[in-house]
Amino acid sequence: MTRARISLPAGPAGSGHTGRHLVLLKEGTGRAGAEILHNATGLRIAVSSDFYGSLRQTQLAPGHGMLFERLGAALLHSDPDQAQALANRTDAQTLLVEPERYVRASGLAVGPTATTVPLADTTLATWGLQATGILSSRYSGRGIRVAILDTGLDPQHPDFAGREIVSQSFVAGLPVDDGNGHGTFCAGVACGPEQPGQSPRYGIAFGADLYIAKVLDDNADGADGNVLAGIDWAVRNSCAVISISLGAPVALGDSYPHVYEQVAARALAAGSLLIAPAGNESQRPDTIAPVEHPANCPSILAIGAVDPSFAVAPFSNGGLNPHGGEVSLAAPGIAIVSAAPRPTLYQTASGTSMAAPYAAGIAALLAEANPTARGAALQGLLLQSFLALVAPARDVGAGLVQAPQ
């Protein structure tokens, strides 16, 4: 992989930058990244997994850094000279150094933590789009290929008229048409139109090219083989983002599936980012279930769900298993409006399946905004695009995913 060379903006004042810097490390660097960064900058580097469950990213003091070893990335509270020194390094261990940005839900009366007044759908847009800063984003995912691996799509839905749609069914005997509704819903959230015919805006990457893989039948059931075939197809078609709103429960202590992890790692290396739901097996506050398969793979992002008050959805699974079983980010997942196959046209649903396409749509916006960031680099950018929440990292990861502005 080539290293991006950039001249770093200096200060936080009015620039939209926090003054801190994010560093992407070479894949597999692991804990060794702490020493590499210390030697390069002189900063004191802590490792995030040592603080698991209690880490508050905002508490990083000047002169300190935090290595997120699972992500191969670090956040440095460095001065501009230290960061520039790192950006100028010629070795292959640091791939990218970027200023950390402030992210916020524009136009909303919400602080940097959580809202006490629940958001609501308006005539303009759903609450989920408001919460994630979509309306003020200047990006639409134009030219970015987004794959939706699901129950298919109603290609005649009026909200998808005129869109670039490539489709393929991996379910024997069934066309790509969506006889269930789950796939049309997820495609609607990730890539729905800027101005729907008969609904407030509900979709994110309205400029993206849709790659629809039907990997689940019309009961929304499927086997791993179909899903793996869909991922292979999406990678071959150079999809920068692959949203897979499906999964199967795992037990506490279960490891991730090695075949899926290998596939996800190769997809990342080929420039395709995989995003999956954390799962809906929890019954909070009594029971929290672990992040499900395949979101529990280290190379696949796991998305949890929050409600219009930014509280964790009662069904949303938590980061209980180590080595990939963490929640990466949260996204709106309760009372979500999106597209439905004709003649219904629109439906409301809740679930982490609804949350994952939010992250996928925002990943497409980031991919448009950062044309050279693909695969692990795009993953790193998405993981730094969040609004911090009061809820614990176990349930919401870094925080509520936010669109680039």
Added chain:
Amino acid sequence: MARSVPSHDPGRSVSRVNVAVAVAEDARGRIYEIAAACRALGLEHTSTLADVGVLTGSVEFHDLPKLRAIPGVVAVELER
């Protein structure tokens, strides 16, 4: 939430399982050769996912260790 569940084929032997076979990174150039070796050891081969280095198909449960022993195969897992 959509589910990923086992697929059942009526009339098929109950001990026959659907599998995904992962090919090692350094053996991906030989994936078709490895597929042939898997077929010779009992894999009913349904697809070759060359871009991600995976073979899918079905096999008798007791033949799983044979597939795992093929040079270039790093993992054989049952489909969910």
